[in-house]
Amino acid sequence: MIRDAIVDEVRAIRDEIAKECGYDVHELFKAFRRLEAGCATDHVSIVPRSGGPEAAQQGNAADEAQATTPAPRR
Structure with missing residues (x-):
């Protein structure tokens, strides 16, 4: 595996x-x-x-529908 100097530096700072x-x-x-x-x-x-609570609720319903749709199988 090739070592990456940037990744090594980030990990060292994270550990510090x-x-x-x-x-x-x-x-x-x-x-x-x-x-x-x-x-x-x-x-x-x-x-x-913008658009008040009704617009926010409509947006949330669309987000929830998308979140519950299963991902296609490959």
């Missing part, structure tokens, strides 16, 4: 951050949230659908 948090997932997410709060870049925010 996890070690700083004592490999505790709750502490890890707290650290990420602190980093995110101090970041100057814009983040994605969810914008409510």
